[in-house]
Amino acid sequence: MNRPLFSDVTVNGETILTSAIAAEAQNHAAPNGKPGLAWRAAARALVIRALLLQEAARRGLTPDPAEVGPGKFETDDEALMRAVIEAEVVPAAPTEDELRETWRMNPERFCSPPLWEASHILIAADPDNDAEALKKAEGLADQAGRPGAQFARLAAENSACESRQNGGALGQLGPGDTVPEFEAALKRLEEGEVTADPVRTRFGFHIIRMDAVAPGRPLPFEAVRAQLAEAFEKAAWIREAHAFTDRLVAQANVTGIDLEAV
Template identity: 55%
Template sequence: MNSALFPDLIVNGETVPHTLVASETQNHDAPAGKPGIAWRKAANAVAIRTLLLQEARARALVAERQEVAPGKFETDEEAQIRGLLESVVDPDVPDDDAIYAEWKKDPSRFHAPPLWEVSHILCACDPRDEEAKRDAMHRAESLIAVASKDAKAFSAVAMRESDCGSKSSGGALGQLGPGDTVPEFEAVLRSLDEGEITPEPILTRHGWHIVRMDAVALGGVLPFDAVKPKIADAMEKASWARQAQKFVQKLVASAEISGADLEAK
């Protein structure tokens, strides 16, 4: 291995196995043909993690592993780092005046979510099957011209041709909001005006869709009292992040590290 591109990472005299840095590289982007950049990013991340673990052990911290998702628990190291940060970070809790001042900067940032009333025609396929995907696309393309004639035509085509259970209601999906459908479908909804039909089929994990926007209700600006808890939570999280960053910077400043460039950051 090229020691110039992939130097040993040593943190306070502890040599970090190359395998840990190599594994971390998958989480970092780099231009094609420049693996050294991904390695340096990974080395920085692993160096910080190593510093935090060293500090947790120096303080003899014990932290129970917590469930982070159904049936999924932290690793011992993740629990130690969380326990350390919980012990040293005390985020500021914003008062009512600070929360109101943050809202007053630009109340238009806080909208109720939009509602979309949508109909669609699905030509189902497995997108991983290239032949099936191509056949379903051609089928969907042939249906668009007919379905675009008028509202009755769209419903009739949906009832006759759609592979979705909504065919019984002429393709109507009812009202949808953010998060109610797959991201690719939602992206289309955000781009359509009322009464508009997608000019070409849209691919999702379910197949090809012809989508019609039946009605749009854009969310209005929310009053302060409705968004106050959300703003307070965001401000407290931002305070936590700032204090955690300062704590890490203090560890870096007092550490001896080679194979990473944390001081430059």
């Protein structure tokens, strides 16, 4: 008789059925052809869930669901697991020296956002048939990239954007001000450069000229101290939470899966 590939798991005598693990496995990615990896990750997640709920019962905790969104609250189990972790995990606050050293060693992480001044020509395109629009955009890109090209005139005569009234000028832009494809093109352009190929976005095809660039500048420690402290505390909380659940697993009687191999 063939043995099943996967089996139920028990946690201190509490059974986690294979059906529950299979359902949880849908939330865990695994390489093609290796479903066992998702299965083991799902089983570990459910083992930890069971251990946290068992610990909540041992401590005599009662659920107090928190609001996690407008009109949306935790389940009782989620509230109990959170209460156990909050009671056990109290990471130490970072010292001033730790914060300053991190800032000093990684200045490129703490910069003001860059600013761009750009102009563009937009050729509107039919999503289902954009060949004609692309051909027109490629011709304009070629013209706009030539020495002495009159970009403002080309924009005024051809652009489908209201910026054509200003020669295509979009003014000052920062990260998040445009759609991702447009911003990616901005990041690649040097001052005075025109995109060699049209940039496709949901609005159509863009020919972009970079008029001026103000790179991000390193920020002083005082400007980023709060951000640093928050990042330190989050990282410390994650480490402590993992250490706590590892201790619960080490002290538990778990059968049906080798958690050391997960």
